[in-house]
Amino acid sequence: MSELDPEDRERFEQLVLPHVDAAFNLARWLLRRREDAEDVAQEALLRACRFIRGFHGGNARAWVLQIVRNTCYTWLEKNRPMELSVEFDEEVHQQSDATPESLAIAGDERERLTRALEMLPPRYREVLVLRELEGCSYKEIAGITSIPIGTVMSSLSRARRQLCAVLDGSPGEEANREM
Secondary structure: OOOOOHHHHHHHHHHOHHHHHHHHHHHHHHHOOHHHHHHHHHHHHHHHHHOHHHOOOOOHHHHHHHHHHHHHHHHHHHHOHHHHHOOOOHHHHOOOOOOHHHHHHHOOHHHHHHHHHHHOOHHHHHHHHHHHHOOOOHHHHHHHHOOOHHHHHHHHHHHHHHHHHHHHOOOOHHHHHHO
């Protein structure tokens, strides 16, 4: 940040820094490993710093999260390409020894939810995290992910159904039809 002129530095501090936690949160859920998320979020924030002059108003949070998302997918393509190509499959993604009863006994609801979210493909995790954890609107999610609002809504619906299927331990009728 030392290369920034004072005006750009001030813009970065006002527009980007308030969203550091959201940036890390999205990276953490997309990449699933804290260390990877820290590195990728830092890289994304450096990109935001480099391109702060290119931000000409609008929703700064959505702009930052879009940079984080793109940086995460670039990292995944380079480091875990198979993860991006695997679609949700209940038999593949369910832990072999986990049953709904053992999951309930093993930990609290938050831990179950965390594990269930981590079983979903990255694209479903991202819409759930952006909507439910970061509170983004459909319009913001569409801007961040560069997909139409209708696709955001249908992806969110599918992601919720698959999350419920993982939590229940069995895919529902609708989840089966979509696989």
